[in-house]
Amino acid sequence: MRYFLMEKMGFPSESILTLTEDEANPYLIPTKRNILSAMNWLVQGCKSGDSFVFHFSGHGSRQRNIDMDEIDGYDECLCPVDFEVAGKIVDDDINAILVRPLPHGTKLHAIIDTCYSGTMLDLPFLCQMSREGCYTWEDHRRPLAAYKGSSGGIAISFSACDDHQIAVDTTALSGNVVTGAMTYSFIQAMERDPGCTYGCLLNTMRNCINDTRTGLRLNGPIAAFLNRIIGAELSQEPQLTSSAMFDVYTSRIAL
Template sequence: MLMLVNCSNCHTPLQLPPGAKSIRCVLCQAVTLIADPRYAPSPSASSSHYYQQPPPQLQGPSPYNHAPSGPPPQAHGSKRAVICGVSYKNTGYELKGCINDANCMKYLLVNRFSFPESSIVTLTEEETDPHKRPTKHNIRMALNWLVQGCQPGDSLVFHYSGHGSQQRNYTGDEVDGYDETLCPTDFESQGMIVDDEINVTIVRPLPHGVKLHAIIDACHSGTVLDLPFLCRMDGGGSLGGGLRQEPQLTASETFDVYKKPFSL
């Protein structure tokens, strides 16, 4: 079972994997050491968050010392984005344009739609920091950060450029019998990210009034968020079949679905 801890620097809530002894904040890159649960304060203690801020002498040198000085970036703002460009370098399935896609998307969000650079997490294989590479763990953590603490009026963007695939569905909630997936750099060893998980992570937690745009440039991407409506476009870019509902969700599940056309 995952638990939330606060970043020791910017206090962003982070999702802690089971057994982890430390965690790096996706936003400000600070490392928070986790207290041993055997010696954690009782629930009645003054601190309600299960984390221990390490003394300065225990925290190793940050690989981001080149960053400009100043206050840490805001944990949350009205605009936030996660951008993933996965090229699978030096493999038989390498893609050439995905990192460029990620860079172009970041430029568009910053210069056209006024997203603060400090509120954009970019994961590509060009990054030397292992925490900024598009691995399964890093993508999961970034998606959790994207929606944590969001409020009505916030605008969120998830952009992914890379390989997508399918795998057999055994829960009966897919019409074609297959789940759609995203392929991180380490998918051969760690597995793919399934559409059910993406829906649970960045769709279901959204309160009414939060706008999420997901731009997925991958195979089988049409239903990768497991939404109950599909949009069919004709060759001229118009709504050919319009919006049609697909029974991709079990009958017992209810969602607050917004049918109003969106704009970024």
């Protein structure tokens, strides 16, 4: 993703902060504290004309919602490397840090490659395919719930799957290299057609994953067990959510 943003999208290296488990610097390891700090760094001092990208590839989870602001009754969560000690990062906190501060003229694109990630940014509008085969917006705002939009800017999130689905790391898309299916399909779609519309990008990602669905397999310590359960029925459908509704068939993506 870092290479893609720099070489294909023109982001300068000094504007990108990367946290990975392989870093020697303890402040660049994706702990809960470091991830929250990086989120704040990303949007600090944001002003009109700024464009932000937040990418997370790792583990996702969900937990029972207690403030009654989720349609399905669950909060979606990111899992830092130390989540068993420090706790998870809940969608309410992600929304408060990355979405709420965005002023008019700013835009945030989030790319979330985790399980249960459909509404990870808690954005009020979800783009779904209708029975007629057209994308339409669903309003996920809840009466009396806290405001989950921005301060005038636009926040758009591409996520790996629906809130009840599992996302995979796989070699089925890239040969012998293990990669997140959603991250891979997003980059491939953007490289093939950098000026595509949001609807076209979402379709391309879904088709890419669907075409290789029988080859998708989970990796990791519980892979063998889960693969036997899920088998060829593994389903993963990338999702699109936004702080405001727009025409996905005419609006072209620009990071």
